[in-house]
Amino acid sequence: MKAKAIQLLNYSGFSWAVPIVKLASGEDIKQQFTILWKRIGMPFCAIVLFLFLWSVAAKNVQTSLxxxxxxxxxxxxxxxxxxxxxxxxxxxxxxxxxxxxxxxxxxxxNPDATIKTVSYPGKATYIDQIITSLKTVFMGFVIASLIALPIGILCGSSKNVMTALNPIIQVLKPVSPLAWLPIVTMVISAVYTTNNGWFEKSFIISALTVSLCSLWPTLLNTAMGVASVNTDYINVARVLQLSPFKKTTKVVLPATLPLIFTGLRISLGVGWMVLIAAEMLAQNPGLGKFVWDEFQNGSSDSLARIMVAVITIGLIGFMLDQLMVALQRLVSFE
Amino acid sequence: MAILELKNVCKGYGEGNERTSVLKDINLSINEGEFVAIVGFSGTGKTTLINLMNGLIYPDQGEVLFKGQQVQGPSHDRGVIFQNYSLLPWFTVTQNIALGVKSVYPSWSQSEVDAHVSRFIEMVNLTPARNKRPKELSGGMRQRVAVARSLSMQPEMLLMDEPLGALDALTRGNLQDEILQIWNQNRCTALLITNDVDEGIYMADRIIPLTTGPDATLGPEFNIQIERPRDKTEMNSSDEFKKVRNELMTYLMDMGASRKQAGAKEYSLPQLSPVMPRNMQRRNRKAG
CATH class of the missing domain: 1.20.5 (Single alpha-helices involved in coiled-coils or other helix-helix interfaces)
Structure with missing residues (x-):
């Protein structure tokens, strides 16, 4: 029970909470408190110091707001x-x-009367914006993964494909989301004309921009992972005479999963960062738009509200990263 | 009739000046049902030799024939036990073995595969560990899984590349017996590559030394006429065992010595004598 709880905490990235579990189960108190102080006390002090410096410094900065x-x-x-x-x-x-x-x-x-149901017309709240942002980033991330994984596997398994695609990948990789956005906007406006109400146009534009910027780490990591699978495993696949499909699913992919997940983790991080910029410009509802609107608003509360957004963005980014770390630990065979 | 034949096989790595010829003029013929051992120092090309036989690599010159046909890549007829077990760490013992079985018998139902796999897990005494992953097993257990994986594919010939090299002496002895016993039941042809002369003599019908590389080739073969089943303790006092062992050791030692001589250089050393406290005093007295 205790061992399971500790394992769960370690897997989910809450390893700092392990001493608390150990304390609760009555392990050596002094030792656990030392660990607790190191794991929680030190970061806590740093945060307090940071907040103090922030409050002191902020008082001295006079802005137009x-x-x-x-x-x-x-x-x-x-x-x-x-x-x-x-x-x-x-x-x-x-x-x-x-x-x-x-x-x-x-x-x-009158039982035959046609009735109208209208959805609530109120404005989107901050929490709604967060949820929209999360939806957008996941959509972009899924699209990016669906593109990057097959191409990555292809690049990794064939040197010729890698050599052929490498220049394109290297040139497209460093392009900023702000450069992609106008192109994506124009293309989507031209192509996505069906109005079935599934997705907002701005939602797709932001999601695609996120995909375009975040697919590269997954692609390169997958390619590298597939290309560098331990020769012993490849030899096993050859000696057992596995079909190409079985070789990929039973040997190459499991061996590559840790690297693929590292790539996915970086991709999600990049995607989240890119999303805010994309939302700002695409006027897609979300945290980016919230920041932009507050900036345009220019009320005396605006700066504080933007700072709330900054901290939220940071916290969510951190949480997404932890989520990927936990997933990575789950699939890793080592 | 020879089941596996190597004719004038040469194999090297690298290009141009960098090229090292690992194996040269290898001629070998293994008969059906035979147990052949090849002994050699490490780094002489033993693994290259076995990879040529199982079809993972191809000879630069000469040919490798299996049942009269040129080897065109790995085949289910030749089972391989790798030096480092090469189990897939993300699979359990059962899954590791089933992967090979399904590949050899694609038409089998799941229950047929399960029954077959269980039989071979039982054979290597791993039934209690059947659902464990390789990292949870000891070295000896992992090697047993590798043995079971190869045998479950029911090959006509078993190629073993220093299968027991990484194990401690006790586990090694046990596994030698187990492999011999299983070989005795199945009576497939076996080729064992080893760096342990005693292991070779204990297990094989015929033992052939591999000379040191580069340009390693096979030395004279030694037939071992000790009745099977062999007993380790009895064998130590057997005259036949002693004779073969001495001859083989002498051959390997001489070869090792000649390799060292060829490589040794004469260095001119400066004439130095150590300064001892007593000498110091005497010298000081002389100077004073």
């Missing part, structure tokens, strides 16, 4: 954003309740 906000103001704005969200949710619930009541009343009078 007032003094640069310190940690306290940012915390206050975070609360305000949360309250706004909860407020909107209550309003939405009330709206739907009213609508349902109205519709049932109409139906009672």
């Amino acid at each position: 007032g003094v640069l906000p310190g940690p306290v103001m940012v915390y206050h704005q975070a609360n305000v954003l949360w309250q706004e969200h909860m407020g909107e949710r209550t309003k939405a619930r009330e709206f739907y309740a009213r609508q349902d009541a109205r519709n049932t009343a109409i139906l009672q009078q």
Whole structure:
């Protein structure tokens, strides 16, 4: 039970919490407290110091929107954003309740009447923006992986393909999302004309921009991994005379998975970074648009709200990374 | 009739001036049902030789014939046991063995495969560890899995590349017996590559030394006429064993010595005598 809990924590990237579990189970208290101090105490001190320096420095920076906000103001704005969200949710619930009541009343009078259901027209809250951003980045990430993995496997298994594609990959790899965005926008506007309501146009534009920028690490890592599979394993596949398909699925891919996941992890990180820029320019709802709108707003709260966004972006990026690390540990055979 | 034949086989690596010829003029003929051992120092091209036989690499000159046909790549008829076991770490013992079985008998149902795999796991005494992964097994157990994997494909010939090289002496002795016993049951042809003369004599009908490289080739062969089943303790006092062992050791030692002489250079050393405390005093007294 305890061993399982510790293993779970280690796998999920919460290894700093392991001493707490050990303390709870009554292991040597002094030793565990030392570890706890090292794992949690030290980072905690660093954070406190950082917040202190931030608040001191911020007071001295005068902008056109007032003094640069310190940690306290940012915390206050975070609360305000949360309250706004909860407020909107209550309003939405009330709206739907009213609508349902109205519709049932109409139906009672005349069962054949056509009724209208309208979705709540209120504005997207901060939490909604976060969810949209996450959806967009996952969409982009999935598209990127679907493109990068097959091409990566192809590049890794054939030197000729790698030599052929290498210049294209190397040239496209360093291109900034801001350069891709206008092209993607024009192409999507021209191609995506069906209006089936599945996806917003701006959503696809941001997602594709994310894909274009984030597929390279996965592609290169997969290619490198496939090309450098231990010769012993390849020899086994040859001696057992596995078919090319079985050789790929049973030998090459399992051997490459750790490297592929490292690539996917970098890709997701890049994608998340690119997304904010893409959303800002594409005006796709999401954290990027939130930052841009607040910047355009220019109220006295704007800077604090943007800082909330900065911290949120950082935290979510960190969480996504931890998620990939956990996945990587799960599939790794070593 | 010879099941495996090597005719004037040469193999080298590299190009131009960098080229080293590893094997030269290898002639070998192995009969059906025979157990042949090849002994040699490490780095003489033993693994190259076995890879030529199993079809992972091709000779630069000469030909490798299996049942009269030129070897065109690996085949299920020739099972291989690699030096470093080469088990797939992401599979369990059962899965590792089943992978080969499914490849040889693609038409078998899952239950047929399972039964077949279980039989061979049983044969190498690994039934309790059947669902473990290679990293959870000891070296000896891993080698047993490798043996079971090769045998489960029911090859006509078994090629073993220093299969017990990485094991401790006790496990090694046990596995030697196990392999012999299994070989005795299946009576396939076996070729063992080893660096242990005693192991070769104990297991094989015929033992052939590989000379040191570059340009390694096979030396004179030694027939071992000791009745099977052989007993290790009895063998130590057997005259036949002693004779073969002495001859073989002498041959290998002489070859090793000649290799060293060819490589040794004469260095002119400066004349130095150590300075001892007593000498110092005497010298000081003389000077004073």
